[in-house]
Amino acid sequence: MLRGSVLLCSGATGRKDPRHVLLSHLTLSTGHLEVTARAQAPASVVAECFRLFEAGGGPLPGHLRAFRVSHLLMVPGESASFFLSRESAKLAWNIICTSEEGAGHLWPHLAELTSARRPVVPWVCTHFVDDPQAQALVGDEELTEFQRCAAWAALDLFAAPER
Secondary structure (H helix, E strand, O other): OEEOOEEEOOOOOOOOOHHHOEEEEEEOOOOEEEEEEHHHOOHHHHHHHHHHHHHOOEEOOHHHOOEEEEEEEEEOOOEEEEEEEEOOEEEEEEEEEOOHHHHHHHHHHHHHHOOOOOOOOOEEEEEEOOOHHHHOOOOOHHHHHHHHHHHHHHHHHHHOOOO
8 A cells, every 4th residue: 555655565563662662773784783772762853754754755854854765665563664865876775673573574585685693673774785875874873873763763653553
């Protein structure tokens, strides 16, 4: 089903309270894993990411406005993915997994991109495309924060009552 420009696929509609969850963030190319708590995600950025998801994508907030969320795909209660783009170039693919069922579907496809083990659910994995412009963003703290906040927004969206 298409809502705005977001492709919504049928799937489970788990209702978990996202405020009581830790999030694993794995950069597939480097194997770097960081676990963060909800309290570490600025509420204003999570709210902006939530708005981006509801709108089907668009420019990132504030000084990151040169970047866009595009090609948003959501399986409610299970997973979401989107590209982080600048101009017409896709730079990073972000995969958010919110359920063990989703992890079972997604991880076999992602495992070939990394030597790391599958993170604990919920997780966000980032794959930077093999391009110098994209590789320059690996480790960028502000974009990393945005990617984590996007994962928290997906958890919020999946936990929200049906509209």
